[in-house]
Amino acid sequence: MSDFNTETERTMSLAEKAEEILARRADSLARESAEEEVTDRISLLLFRIGEEWYAVRVSEVREIFQEYRMTSVPCVPDYIQGVVNVRGEILSITDPAKLMKLGFIELEGEVRPPAIVIIKGDVATALVVDEIGDIAEVASEDIEPPVSIIDRAQAEFISGSVHVGEAMVGLINTERMLEPVVTGGRS
Amino acid sequence: MVEFDRSAFIGKFQEEAQDLLQRLNEGVIMLEADPGNRELIDQMMRDAHTIKGSSRMVGLIEIADVAHRLEDIMVKIRDGEMAYTPKMTDFFFEALDAIVFLADNKGVNEGGVLDLQGLQNRLTAVAEGGGSPVVAQAAASAEQSTQAVPAAKPAKKRTKKASKAEAAEPVPEESAAVVVVPAPDVAAHEPGSVKPEAELKSKVQATIRIKTTQVDSLLNLISEVVISQIKAEQRANETRALLGETNDIWQAWLRVKAVLAAVGGEDGLDALEEDINLLDTALGDHRRSVSKFVKDHTEDVSRTSLVVKDLQEQGMRLRMLPANTIFQSFPRAIRDLAKQFKKDINLVIEGGETELDKKVLEEINDPLVHIMRNAVDHGIEDPETRVKMGKPAQGTIWMGARQEGDRIIIEIRDDGAGIDPDKVLASAVRKGYISQAEASAMSPREAMYLIFEAGFSTAAIITEISGRGVGMDVVREFVVEKLKGSLDVESEIGKGTHFKLTIPLTLAIIRALMLRTGGQVFALPTGSIEETLRANPSDILKVEGREVIRRQRRTVPLVKLSDILGVPEHGYEGSKVPIVTIGYSGHRMGFMVDALVGEQQIVIKPLGNHLKKIDNVAGVTILGAGEVVPILNVPDLMTNARTRSGQRMGPVQRTDREGPRKILICEDSFTTRELERSIFEAAGYNVETAVDGAMGLTRLREGLKVDAVVTDVQMPNMTGFELTKAIKSDPTLAGIPVIIVTSLERDEEKAEGIEAGADAYITKSVFNQDTLLDTVEQLIR
Numbered sequence: 001m002s003d004f005n006t007e008t009e010r011t012m013s014l015a016e017k018a019e020e021i022l023a024r025r026a027d028s029l030a031r032e033s034a035e036e037e038v039t040d041r042i043s044l045l046l047f048r049i050g051e052e053w054y055a056v057r058v059s060e061v062r063e064i065f066q067e068y069r070m071t072s073v074p075c076v077p078d079y080i081q082g083v084v085n086v087r088g089e090i091l092s093i094t095d096p097a098k099l100m101k102l103g104f105i106e107l108e109g110e111v112r113p114p115a116i117v118i119i120k121g122d123v124a125t126a127l128v129v130d131e132i133g134d135i136a137e138v139a140s141e142d143i144e145p146p147v148s149i150i151d152r153a154q155a156e157f158i159s160g161s162v163h164v165g166e167a168m169v170g171l172i173n174t175e176r177m178l179e180p181v182v183t184g185g186r187s
Numbered sequence: 188m189v190e191f192d193r194s195a196f197i198g199k200f201q202e203e204a205q206d207l208l209q210r211l212n213e214g215v216i217m218l219e220a221d222p223g224n225r226e227l228i229d230q231m232m233r234d235a236h237t238i239k240g241s242s243r244m245v246g247l248i249e250i251a252d253v254a255h256r257l258e259d260i261m262v263k264i265r266d267g268e269m270a271y272t273p274k275m276t277d278f279f280f281e282a283l284d285a286i287v288f289l290a291d292n293k294g295v296n297e298g299g300v301l302d303l304q305g306l307q308n309r310l311t312a313v314a315e316g317g318g319s320p321v322v323a324q325a326a327a328s329a330e331q332s333t334q335a336v337p338a339a340k341p342a343k344k345r346t347k348k349a350s351k352a353e354a355a356e357p358v359p360e361e362s363a364a365v366v367v368v369p370a371p372d373v374a375a376h377e378p379g380s381v382k383p384e385a386e387l388k389s390k391v392q393a394t395i396r397i398k399t400t401q402v403d404s405l406l407n408l409i410s411e412v413v414i415s416q417i418k419a420e421q422r423a424n425e426t427r428a429l430l431g432e433t434n435d436i437w438q439a440w441l442r443v444k445a446v447l448a449a450v451g452g453e454d455g456l457d458a459l460e461e462d463i464n465l466l467d468t469a470l471g472d473h474r475r476s477v478s479k480f481v482k483d484h485t486e487d488v489s490r491t492s493l494v495v496k497d498l499q500e501q502g503m504r505l506r507m508l509p510a511n512t513i514f515q516s517f518p519r520a521i522r523d524l525a526k527q528f529k530k531d532i533n534l535v536i537e538g539g540e541t542e543l544d545k546k547v548l549e550e551i552n553d554p555l556v557h558i559m560r561n562a563v564d565h566g567i568e569d570p571e572t573r574v575k576m577g578k579p580a581q582g583t584i585w586m587g588a589r590q591e592g593d594r595i596i597i598e599i600r601d602d603g604a605g606i607d608p609d610k611v612l613a614s615a616v617r618k619g620y621i622s623q624a625e626a627s628a629m630s631p632r633e634a635m636y637l638i639f640e641a642g643f644s645t646a647a648i649i650t651e652i653s654g655r656g657v658g659m660d661v662v663r664e665f666v667v668e669k670l671k672g673s674l675d676v677e678s679e680i681g682k683g684t685h686f687k688l689t690i691p692l693t694l695a696i697i698r699a700l701m702l703r704t705g706g707q708v709f710a711l712p713t714g715s716i717e718e719t720l721r722a723n724p725s726d727i728l729k730v731e732g733r734e735v736i737r738r739q740r741r742t743v744p745l746v747k748l749s750d751i752l753g754v755p756e757h758g759y760e761g762s763k764v765p766i767v768t769i770g771y772s773g774h775r776m777g778f779m780v781d782a783l784v785g786e787q788q789i790v791i792k793p794l795g796n797h798l799k800k801i802d803n804v805a806g807v808t809i810l811g812a813g814e815v816v817p818i819l820n821v822p823d824l825m826t827n828a829r830t831r832s833g834q835r836m837g838p839v840q841r842t843d844r845e846g847p848r849k850i851l852i853c854e855d856s857f858t859t860r861e862l863e864r865s866i867f868e869a870a871g872y873n874v875e876t877a878v879d880g881a882m883g884l885t886r887l888r889e890g891l892k893v894d895a896v897v898t899d900v901q902m903p904n905m906t907g908f909e910l911t912k913a914i915k916s917d918p919t920l921a922g923i924p925v926i927i928v929t930s931l932e933r934d935e936e937k938a939e940g941i942e943a944g945a946d947a948y949i950t951k952s953v954f955n956q957d958t959l960l961d962t963v964e965q966l967i968r
Contacts, residue, residue, distance in 0.1 A: 071815035072707065073794070074752035075802040077861060083794065083807060085815050088411040090807055092797045123796040152878060156857065179857050183865050184802025184823060 018135055040140035044162070046133030046169060047116060049097045049105070054170045055162070058135060062117040062124060070107070075183050081107060084115075084126060091117065094125045094177065101153035105130060123178045136164045143171060197293050200245045204290045207234045208283055215279045222271040232261035238286065247294035249303060253282050256310035263314060278313050281306060292519065399545065402505050409502040410790045414809055416488075416495045423481075423488045430481045437474045440467070503696070506546065510588040510597070511539035513552045517559060521584065524563045531570050531580055532563060537587035543595055547690055550669050551597065554662040558599050558686050559584065561659070566603030566684055576681065578602065590692065594672070597688040606678040608634035633774070635676055639663040666690065667771065668822050671697050671712040671791070671805070689714065697791060699808070699818065701784035702767065704747075705754030710789055710808055710818045717770040719783055721763035736766065736777055743768055745777040746828045752803055757781050771825045778828070791818060802865075803827065848967060849873040851891065853883035853898040853910060854928075863897060863928070863959070870960050880905030884913050887920055894967045897959075900929040900940070908943045915944030924966035928959070 021043060043058035065086070070093055072082040079098035083090050093115065098104050105113050105128045115126040143160040147168065159173035214231045218224065235258040242250035257279070263269045285301050296303055447463060514536050525532040543551075567573075567582035574580050585600040608631040615621050615637045621629075638659045666674040672690035691697040691714070699710035700719065718738070727745060728735050734745040745766065749756045759765055759781050768777045789808035794801060805820035850872050854860040864874045875891060877883035881904040883896065896914065900907040907927050914920045924946040929936075940948045947962045 069814065071807070071817070073798070073801060073804055073807075073817050074705075074754050075804060076798065077865070080798065083798070083815060085809055085813065088407045088792075088809075090792050090795050090815070092795060094797075125797045152882065156878065176857065178797060180797060180799035182800045182858060182862055184800065 021135055021137060024137075041137050042140050042143070044136045044138060044164070044169070044171070045116065046136055046164065047114075047127075047129040048131040048133060049100075049102055049129060052102070052170065053133065053164070053167050054096075054129075054158075054172055055136070055164070056116065056118055056127075056172045056174060060118050060120060060174045062119045064114060064116050064132060065126070066112060066114050068112060068115065068126075070112075077181060077183065080181060081128065086117070086126075092125045092181070094127050096127050096129070096157070096172070096177065099177065100157050101151065118172075118174050118178065120174050120178050123180065125178060127177070136169075138162050138164065146170065197245050197247070200241050200247070201290050203241060204238055204250075204286070207238055208287055208290075210234055211283055212280070215276055215283070218271055219273055219276055225265070228261060228265045228271075232258060232265055235261055242290075242294075247289065249294055249296060250286050250289045252307060253286055253289075253303075253310070256307060256314060257282050259314045260310065275313060278309055282310060399506070406502050406506070409499055410809075412495055413499055413790075414813060416492055418813065419488050420492065423485050426481045426484055430477055433474050433477045437470060440470050503544075504542075506544050507542040508545050508548055509539060510541045510543055510548070510595075511536075513548055513555065514539045514586065514588070517555075517586065520556070521559060521563060524560060525567075528563055529569060530563060530567050530582060532567055533581050533583045535583060535585045537585070538589045541588040541590055541595060543588075543690075544692065547595070547670060550665055551688070551690065554665045554688070555586075555597070555599070557659070557662050559586075562599060562601040562603065562684070566601040566605075568604050595690050595692055597690070599686045600683060602683040605680040605682055605684050606635055606638065606676070607680050608632075611635060611637050635678060636774070638676075639674070664822065667715065668805070668820065671714050671821075673714045696788055698786060699789045700767065700786050701816070702748075702765070702780045703782040703784055704757070704780045705749045705752065706757050706781075707754060708784060708814075708816050709748075709752075710816050711767065711769075712805070712818065712821060713786060715769050715771050715821045717768045717775065719765070719767050721761075721765050721783075723762070724764055727764065738768065738775075738777075741775065743775045743777045744828075745779055746831055748778040748780050748824075750831065751778070751824060751827050769821060769825060771821055774825065774829065776825060776828045778824070789816075789818070847871055847873050848894040849875065849892065850963065851875045851877065851883060851886065851893040851896045853877045853880055853896065853902065853907065855879055855899060855902040859899065859928075866959060867897075867963075879903050880907060880910035880913075884910055887914065887923075888917075893923060895924045895926060895963050897926045897928055897963070900927060900936075908939055911940070911943040911945050924963075926959075926962055926966065 025041075044055035045058050045061050046053055046055050048054070063086075068084045068086075070082045070084055073080070079095050081093040081095050083092055095105050095107075096102075107113060107128065113128040113130060114132045115128050116132065117124055117126045143162045145160060146155060146158045147161050147170075154170075157173050157176050158170045159176075160171040162169050162171060211231055211234050214227055214234070217227055218231070221227070235254050239251050239254035239258055242248075242254060260269075260275070264271050285303070285306055288301060289296065444463070444467060517536065518534055521532055521534045562584050567584070568576070568578075570580040573582065583602050586598070588595060588597045590596075612621075612626045612629065612634045615634075616623055616626050621637075626634075639662070663674050666672045666688050670690045672688060675687040675689070676684065677687075678684040698713045700713055700716060701708055701710055703709070720738075722736055726736055728737070730742070735742045736745055737743075747756065748767075759779075765780050765783045766777045767780060767783070768775055789810075791806050791808060793806050794804065803820050803823045805818045807815050807817050809815055848871075850867050852860055852863050852867070852874060854863065854876070855878055860876055860878075864876060867874050875886065875893060877886055879902040880898065883898065884905065887893070887896075896910075898907040898910055905913075907929065911925045911927065914923060914925055925944065926947040926949060927940045927945045928949045929940075946966050949959060949962060
């Protein structure tokens with residue numbers, strides 16, 4: 001029950017945060033002409049896998065959902081957990097932890113892990129994560145190359161790293177994560 | 188070669204011209220309303236100029252000439268030398284239609300169906316005479332007479348006749364269909380002069396052009412509505428159950444009340460009397476309102492249900508077009524081909540008005556073209572041979588479409604030489620598809636289906652159809668895989684061949700058998716299902732270590748569907764084994780499942796762009812209750828099942844080996860890496876991966892023991908060539924076979940690979956599962 005409440009809170013805070021950011025953005029837009037501010041601001045959606053925090057660009061997030069019914073599909077790589085019906089559209093469910101060899105996201109618990117639908121062009125997938133965090137706004141020049149200590153298995157999925165408050169956050173390489181899945185070996 | 192190049196560019200030109208012509212056609216209409224629109228005139232002039240230039244580039248001089256005249260007129264209008272008059276509209280349309288016709292026919296004014304000289308003269312007259320009404324009218328009447336003359340000729344050849352009709356209305360795509368009537372007498376009435384009128388009228392009808400994607404998303408929403416409606420109906424049933432409960436409560440209350448009345452007047456009950464009355468009224472009211480609600484709700488739901496059903500039907504019809512949309516191009520194509528192969532052929536088309544889903548039409552065109560080409564090339568004999576055999580000199584190809592329930596049957600029949608199973612077998616053995624022993628075990632019918640094997644008759648086909656790349660195997664794939672239909676062929680030597688394509692009415696909805704395996708429900712398209720049965724376990728025989736079952740004096744190999752799909756085995760309930768047998772290209776295979784759930788219509792949904800191609804899975808469907816069910820892919824199932832049951836000489840069974848083999852894959856592309864990984868894992872290997880040569884080498888030097896290394900060439904840090912050299916020059920690693928898989932396929936690059944010490948070199952263009960596995964297998968043997 002308490003779990004559920006924190007989930008609701010999280011969603012609430014996410015919405016509030018988004019609103020706040022929009023307000024701030026409107027504010028800064030209004031001021032822009034006066035101040036000649038040139039820094040590019042990028043909004044990032046934070047999420048947690050295990051103990052680590054990661055982020056995707058808000059512009060690459062289509063939606064977030066929590067309640068869903070998953071169907072497993074045979075003959076897919078292990079990081080594809082199945083598919084889900086979102087308003088008539090079929091979306092794959094990707095476990096980024098498995099993809100990056102960081103263990104796996106617990107799917108069988110009492111509450112479904114939240115899912116973030118990432119999209120680039122006409123390719124989309126739902127990433128299941130342990131927890132969805134806030135939306136953070138960072139300056140584009142604050143995004144650094146990926147930390148060199150990260151594992152090779154992860155390296156290809158991380159396009160950069162950035163400090164958000166205290167934490168170091170890995171920025172997800174959406175394109176890599178959305179690379180089309182082909183199995184069976186027949187062309 | 189020169190011929191081929193040109194036709195490739197003509198295709199490009201046709202694409203480009205289509206857009207330009209569309210814009211010019213619209214321009215003419217707009218110009219009529221707004222003759223002074225300078226911007227529009229400029230645009231039209233440029234478009235005509237572009238058509239002139241590019242048609243000349245690809246050698247379509249006739250088009251260039253017409254476009255040139257158009258451009259001349261536009262220049263004069265632009266420069267104010269003449270004004271646009273509505274009279275010009277007709278000439279513009281005539282010119283544009285002529286260009287469309289020529290573009291569609293690769294610039295050939297076959298049989299002189301167009302009066303090009305007359306058109307040129309008329310356009311010149313317009314350009315010079317400033318569009319004087321007198322010239323225009325004279326020209327118009329001249330044009331009509333040229334059209335009337337050929338049509339008035341007695342119709343000897345129907346195919347020719349048909350193309351006249353076509354030429355009389357060379358309006359592309361949405362033009363009314365050309366119906367080729369089979370009886371020659373009927374063909375005497377006048378398509379040439381009557382049609383354009385009808386055509387004109389039908390065009391005036393209110394139509395809107397809508398993007399197909401918009402229609403598709405609408406249909407997607409409709410199928411969601413259908414699903415919601417099914418849910419609503421279930422809810423209605425539940426409320427009826429509630430009403431039943433309410434009635435039970437009411438009955439119980441009546442009994443309680445009667446008892447209370449009987450014991451009335453005793454102590455203590457008086458105090459309750461008020462409450463009893465209150466409860467009585469409340470329960471009565473409640474029962475009435477629940478009853479009314481359930482009644483109203485049920486009515487609402489059933490009314491909506493009718494509307495939704497209508498909505499679904501009308502929605503599906505949005506995408507339907509008559510088969511003639513594609514059939515009408517065949518008379519001309521066949522005539523051209525017949526000429527090319529020096530044959531005399533009569534084409535009969537029936538059922539062109541049968542409506543099909545637009546997507547089906549698009550997909551079916553290439554397979555049909557290919558079957559037709561085969562019929563002309565290999566089917567119909569030359570006239571002398573035919574006469575010698577006692578057949579009429581003119582061969583007949585018959586093409587027909589009809590609807591049977593929820594499926595469309597397209598048949599192509601010829602009265603030609605037929606397919607000789609012995610020749611097919613001989614050729615298959617020669618090409619190494621099957622062994623002599625397998626050949627002698629095949630029935631004539633199975634032999635015939637060999638023509639659908641991948642690349643079976645490539646040598647004969649690739650050149651012949653000028654790079655289109657459609658072989659009979661592709662025909663089969665289109666029909667079975669994309670259209671979820673089935674393809675049958677019957678042939679009698681000397682009598683002819685009969686192809687029958689059975690395809691679902693729409694791509695969106697098919698019939699499927701729902702079955703359960705590994706605790707999950709799957710849908711199997713019924714198109715290829717031969718039968719379903721429940722067999723006694725004692726009827727399942729073991730032959731050479733494989734499970735088979737005898738059906739109608741044939742031995743059908745059996746596999747467990749759960750094995751093919753890699754899902755956990757649950758086992759069937761009861762005493763009999765549920766089996767589905769599938770017939771695909773002359774092969775039969777029985778799939779053992781946990782349960783057969785039932786047959787129903789399903790809406791196909793693609794897996795989306797992320798899951799681009801998943802082995803054994805063709806898509807998913809959403810059932811009434813909202814649950815998602817994977818749809819199985821028949822060709823994949825058959826390929827995998829045959830490999831597993833040992834019918835294909837695949838390198839998969841390696842029971843004689845101790846322990847699994849290990850492969851190191853060095854590949855920087857994620858997709859290729861995962862693809863290769865899945866191939867090897869499916870074949871029972873353990874797989875290690877590295878994202879570049881340097882990482883691969885490090886892992887090997889750290890002591891990773893593998894049986895072979897499969898590497899890409901172009902990788903960051905260390906190329907595959909460098910890696911190969913490093914492995915081969917390290918005494919502890921030199922014994923490991925290295926297989927280079929690359930898109931570099933020039934001889935020098937191959938030489939470099941061999942020089943580096945690679946044991947095998949596979950180019951990605953010929954890359955497939957079997958070559959890769961075969962190669963590795965050979966090297967580590």
